[in-house]
Amino acid sequence: MGFTILHIEDDEEIGSWVSEFFTERRYKVIWLKSGHHALEHMEQMDIVIMDIMLPGLDGYTVGQRMKQKFPEIPIVLLTARTSIEDKLQGLAFADDYMTKPYHPDELEARIQILLRRSGAVSSDLIQLNHLRIDRKANRILNEETNTEILLTGKQFHIFMYLLDHLNQILTQRQIYEAVWNDPYIKGDKTLMVHIRHMREKIELDPSDPKIIETIRGIGYRLKI
Known part of the structure; x- marks a missing residue:
């Protein structure tokens, strides 16, 4: 099972592609277009990602209320506001602050860090797309097929x-x-x-690898 994200974003285009991105990576996403009913969903959430500029209640107000009632659940603010005053106001209660535009891979990496800090993710358990890696047991599970790799x-x-x-990015020399x-x-x-043989085992489509990326002329990178 992936983790559950509460995504609060009133922009249809942004909300849609962020939700699709994380759903494809096996997160469960609850997408709200305002913060009015956000608190009703919080008990089932692992993390919140939200815009500041929302209709009605702004993200600062919604986020502060969330943090007061559910202090253990991490909050990431996603916003076009870049001033230091806005960042300080947001970081007074939020756990991270990202300015638009942002890359979804970076957002996912930051979410994984916050989930580990909050205890939702054990440092021995790592979710990597469709893979669940148990470092303590040295096991890799394909959650698409529910089989061990x-x-x-x-x-x-x-x-x-x-x-x-x-x-x-690691060079071939470093890895070898x-x-x-x-x-x-x-x-x-x-x-x-x-x-190549590893990709045949761990990638959903070895011809179009999403986990082990080739960096042409340099080496490889394991992506999250």
Whole structure:
């Protein structure tokens, strides 16, 4: 199961694509176009992402009321307001403040950080698209099929090294030397072959990988 997000946004286009983005990544999204009934949904939420400029009650008022009643639930403010005064006012109660435009991958990364801090996500349990990774048990579960993904020793070592450097671009040399403990020889295809076989196991569509990204001419990145 993914986590539940309360998304408060009155703009139809923004609200739609943010909701679709997180739904595709196995979050449950409750989308409201105003904050009037937000408190009624809070008990089932793991995190809130909301605009400041809302019809009726503004995001500052709604967010303050949420934080007073549900202080443990993280709030991310998403807004076009960039002044330091607005940021300080928002961060007086919110846990993060992002200005528009923003990239959804960055928003998801920030949400994962806040979920870990709040205790909703164990540091041993990581949700990565359709994968649920239990680092303590060394298990990777495909939630689409509800089956465990079995990697070879080298594949698992590569995957965990990429996971330890989540969202970072790593060179082929860095990965090879960390996993094989041998000097990397330029042009060696060993790592590339292992990555290809890993994608066949962990990607929904290996021909269009969404988890292990190839950075042309450099190496790879595990994306969230």
